[in-house]
Amino acid sequence: MIEQLLNGLALGMVYALIAVGYSLVFGVLRLVNFSHGSVYAFGAHMALFFVGLQFGVIPAIVFSIILTGILDILIDKFSLAPLRKKKSKGIAALITTIGIAYIIQNLLMIFFGSQTKPFPAIFDYGYVTVLGISIKSTQLFILVVSLILLAILTYVVKFTKIGLSMRAVEQNQKAASLMGINVNSVIRFTFFLGGASAAIAGSLISGYYQVVYPNMGFLAGLKAFSAAVLGGIGVLYGSIVGGLVVGVSESYAAALLGGSYRDAVAFIILIIVLLFKPTGLFGKKDITKV
Amino acid sequence: MAFLEVKGVSKHFGGLAAVDKVSLEVNQGEIISVIGPNGAGKTTLFNMLTGAHALTEGEIIFDGEPIHNHTPQEIVEKGLARTFQNIRLFPELRVIENVLIGMHIHTQYSFLDILFRTKKFRKIEVEKHQRAIDILDSIGLKQQVHNYAVNLPYGDQRRLEIARAISTNAKILLLDEPAAGMNPQESEELLEFIKELRDQGYTIILIEHDMNVVMNISDRIVVIDYGKKIAEGLPEDIATNKRVIEAYLGRSE
Amino acid sequence: MKKRMSFLLVFVLLIVSFLSACQKGSDTVKIAVVGPLTGDFAEYGTGFKNAVELMVKKWNDEGGVLGKEIKVVAYDDKNTGEEASSIAEKIVSDKGIIGVVGHFASGVCMAASPTYQESGIVEISPSASHPDYTSEGDYIFRNNTVINMEAKVAADLAIETLGKKKVGILSVKTDWGTKTAEITKDLVVKGGASVVACEEVVDGTLDFSPNITKLNDAGAEVIIVAAMYNILAPFATQYKSVNPNIELVGFSNAYSQQLIELAKENAENIHFPTIFFHASENEQVQQFVKDYEEKYGQMPSSLTAQAYDSAGMILTCIKNADKVSREAIKEELTKLEYPGVTGVTKYDDLGDAIKKFTKVKVENGQFVEIDN
C-alpha cells in the first residue's frame, strides 16, 4: 500500500501546485479563476512546443513558465481589470473566466491538434531507494521540485515587500491603495505567480505521465480547486495540504473502489467540506458587517 | 407596563462590551432619541432590538412579549421595523416594489394562490398596491413610483426607507440617523414628517446627531457613551447635564 | 394574452431558415461524412473526413459515378448526441445527399440513427461497436469489427500466440470498453486460461498505478487492454516500468501511429487483431497508405481505413444499382462483397460486417504481421 501513498503524494503535489494558483487569485480578488485549468494545459503545451524546438526539457519548462505567467497577466489586463474598473457584479468576472477557459482550450486544440502527444520523461532513472522505500525517480523529482517551489512561493508571500502588499490587497483593496500600493500591479503580479505555478504543474505532470492533450486542464483544474477549498481558499499552505489529501484519497479510492470512482472522490470531498466547513481546514471566517 | 421595555441588555464582542447593561422604557406614541458620540454602541443597540445581534445578557419585552434573541423575521412581524445608517434599499428594484416588499409579511396568500392567480390573490395584490401608493403619496414620492430606488436623490432614498418601514405595519419605528447627510431644508421637512408619524400613533426611536432635530422633536432623550447609559430625561435637562457635555466635549482634566 | 413570447424568437427563426436554404444540384452526388471535428476526439473525425475525401477523389479522377461528379459534405457533431441528431435532420432533408459515413462513438451514432432510419438513408459507421446499434433498422450498417469476433481473436492472441495462462483485463468505462471486457472475459475462460483480475478506468485517466498494482499482484502474465491508444500507451509505459516482461494485447481501434509515437519502446511486442494492416503486400492497401501519407502526412489508422472503405462501398452500390437512390444503395449493400483495404466486407442480415482478421504485433517500432 506504500506505493499507493507515493502515487497519491506525487499526484497531490501537482494538484497543490495548481491549487496555489486558485488560492492566490481568490485571496487577492475573491474570484474563482475558472480559466486556471486551461492555463495549466497551456503551460504544458508551451513546454511541449519548446521541447519540439530542440530546447532541453528544463529550458523548455522555464520558457513555458515565463510565457504562461505573461498569459495570465494578459488575461487579467484585458478581461478582468476593466470589470474591476467598472465595479461590475461578481458573477460577471466568474463568467468571463469561463469564457476565457473556452477560448484557451479551443485555441490549443486548433494549434496543437486534439491527439494525445508524447512528452519527454523528466529525471526518469527508474527506481531509487530513499530511507528504505523504493520510489520512482520521477515521483521523487515531483515531490522535491514542488516542495521547493511551494517554499519559494510561501517565502515570497510571507517575507517580501511585494508579498506584504499582496496580503494588504487581500485584506482590503481600498485601504491598500490609500497606503500607496498600486493595487493593479499587485494583482498582475499575483496572476503572474498563478500562471507560473500552473505552468510548472503542467510541465511536471506531463513529464511524469509523458503525455499531453488539450483537455488535460479541465478535470485537473476542478480537482485542484476542491483541494484549494479543502485547505481553505486563499490560504497558501492550505492548498498544499488540500492537494495532498485529494491526491492520496484519489489514489486509494482508485485502488480500493476501482478506477471509475477516482474522479468522484475529489467532488465528494468538495461537497462535504463546503457543507460542514466552507472556510476549509485553515480558512478564516470573514464576517460581514451590518 | 411600558410599550417597550429594555432590561439590562449587554453585547460583548470578545472582551469588548459594545453595549453594557442598558435599560430603557418606551411608552406608546413617544419619540425617544438615542444620542452619544460615534462608536458609543447606538447602532449595536438597534441591532440587538431588531434581532441582527444576539444579546449576551438582558431582556427585551415588546408589548408584553419577550422578543430578545428572536429571529429578525419574528421581530418585524411583532411590529418593530428599522431603517439603516447607510441606506439599504433594494437598488435595482422600483420604488413601489421596495414598499411592497415591506408588506411581504402581511401578504397572506398561498403558493397555490400564486400559481393559479386565484381571486383571493388578485384582491390582495390590488389592495397591497393600493396601500403602497397611499404610503408613497403621503411622503411625497408618488411621482417616483416607477423610478428605480438607486436613481432617487439622497433625501428621497431616506424617506423611501422610512416608507418601507411603515409598510410593514410596524408599531415602533427605529430610525437610524435619518437626517444624516441632509441639508437644513430637507431635515426641516423630515422633522415635520416624523411629527406627523407620531400624530398618527407611531412610536419612534431615533438615533440622530443633528441636535436641532433631536432637541425639538424628542419627548425624552437617552444618552449612551462607551456602551453605557449615562443619562436619560427631557431635552432641556439633557442639554444642561454635565456628564453629557463631558461625553461630547471631552473630559476637562 | 396569457402567454408572453419574445418577438425575437421569430426574428431568429428567419435568419436560420434563410441561411440554410439547401442548394439544389442535379448533376452532383453528395456523400455526407459526420464525426467530431472539434473536442476530445477531433483526430478521429478528421481521419474520417480525410479518408472519405481521398476515396471520392479517386472515384472523381476516374469520371465520378454514373458520370456524376461526387461531392463530400463534412459536418462536426462534437461527438454529442444532441448535435448529431440535429445534423442527421439536416442531412436527411438535403435530397442531394445519398449516403452517410459516420458518427464516431456508438452513443452518438445511436442518437442519430433513428432519424436516418425514419427517412431512409444509409448510415455506415466506421467505428460504432455497441451491440444493438445496427438493430435500429435496415438502413443502419457499420464497417467495424463486431466485438465478439474481435474479442475471440484477442483472446487467441493472449492464450495461443503468447501462450499465457493468467490473463488480466483493463477496460475503459465507455460503452465499447465495458461490453468488450465482458465478452473477452467469457472467451478467455472458454479458451482454457483464467482471468486473474479485471480493472476499469474512466476515459482520460493517466495514472494507472493502482490498477497496475492490482493486476500485477494477481500475477497476470498478459493484459488484454480494451481502450484507445490514449490509454493503452501510458498504461504500457507505466506497466513495463513495474514488470518489464508483461505482455499486452490491444484492439484494432488502438492500432495507430500515435501509439508507437507515445509509448515508444514500451510498445514493443504489443499484439493486435486488426482488419487493416498498412504494411500488407496487398497492392490496394499499399496504394491507399501511400496516397494518404502523401496527402495528409501521417499513416492512416484502422478507423480511417474503415471510413475509406465505407465511402468506397456506398459508391460501388450506386454503380451496381446503376441509379442514384438512397433505397437502391440499401438493397445493393446487403448483396455486396467489397474487397477493400480492410479486407473483404460482406454484410449479414443485421447490418454487421463479417471480417477476416490479420494478427499484428509491434516490432522495433514497426507494425509487423504474424502468420497465425
Next chain:
Amino acid sequence: MAKKLALKNNTIVDWISKLRNYYYAHKKVFFIALAVLIVLTPYISPSQYILRIIIMVGIYTILALALGLVTGYTGQVSLGHASFYAIGAYTSALLSTHFGLNFFITVPISAIVAAIGGLLLGLPTLRLSGTYLAIATLGFCEVVRMILLNWQSVTNGPLGVSKIPRPSIFGYELTLANNGLYYLMIVLLILTTACMIAIVRSKMGRALKAIREDELAATMMGIKTTYYKVLAFVISAFFSGLAGAFYAHLIRYIDPNTFVFDTSIMILSIVILGGMGTINGMFLGSALLVSFPEVLRFLQEYRFVVYGIVLVMMMRFRPQGIMGGQKKSNYQFPSGTIMNRNTTQTKFSLSQENSVEGGV
C-alpha cells in the same frame, strides 16, 4: 484599439436599446402575430432540420427559465443545472423503457424526482453564498454524472438507455414528422412560462428579487430568505427535470456524456446573455445561443473560440444582458389599482390602515 472598440460598441448598445424600447411599446401587436406564427411554424419551416432546431430552442428556453429563477431572480449562481436536466431525462427514459409507462405519466414523475434532487442540493448548500454555492452545485453535477456512469444495474452505465419510446396520446405517436413533438414542446413551454410569470409577479417574486438585491435588508423586512432560496431551487429543478424528460423522448438515446459541465454553462450563458431577471430575455438568449452553433457551422473548429469571446465581450460591455437592466417602460400595476385616489382622511395612520383592511 480599445477606443475604437468602445465606439463601435456603444452603437451596438444603442441599437439594442432602441430595439428593446420599440418592442416594449408595441407589445400587444407582437404577441398576437407571434401566437399565429407559432401555430403555423411547422408548416412554413423549410425542413425538419429547422423544426428540430426550434424544438431545441424551446427546450433550452425552459431550462433557462428554470435556471433564471435561481440565478436571474434570486442571484444564486448555479453551475450544475445539467444535473436536474439529467435526472429528469434518465427517470423518464428508464420508466418508459423498463415499465412501458406512457410519456404523460413518466414526465410528471421525472419532474418531481428532479425537484427532490433540487431539495437535496438546495437544503444543505443554501447556507453558502456566492462562489462556494457555485462550486457546490458544480460538484453535485459531477457526482450525479458519476452515479449515472457507475450505477450500471439501474442506469446501464456507459451503455446508456436506448430505444426510448416516442410520446403518444391514446396510441397516436407524436413524432417530428407529424409535428406532434413540436406542439408538445410549445405546450410545455407555455406551461413553464405561465408558472414563471405567475411566480415573478407575486410576493414570492418580489421576495426573490429582494434576496438578490440585499439579503440582509430582506431578512430585516421579515423575508425567510433560506426558505425562498430552497423553494426557488426546487421549482427550478422541477422544470429542468421536465425539459430533461421531454429531451429523452425527443432524442430516444441518452448516455452520461450528454449531461456535462458544458451543458450547465450553456444554460447559464443563455440566462446571462438574454438578461438576468427577465422572462423574455430567456427566449432571446436561447434562440441566439442554440442557433448560433448551427448558423456558424461553417466556422468548424473556431466555433467555440467565438463562443468564448461572446461570453467575455458580453460581460464587459453589457453585463445585464440584452433584455436586462432598468426598463424605460412603467411598472405594471395589477388591474384595478386606482392611481390617484383622493384620500380625504389623513394619509396612513395606524388606525386608518386597519379600517381599509376591514372595510373591503
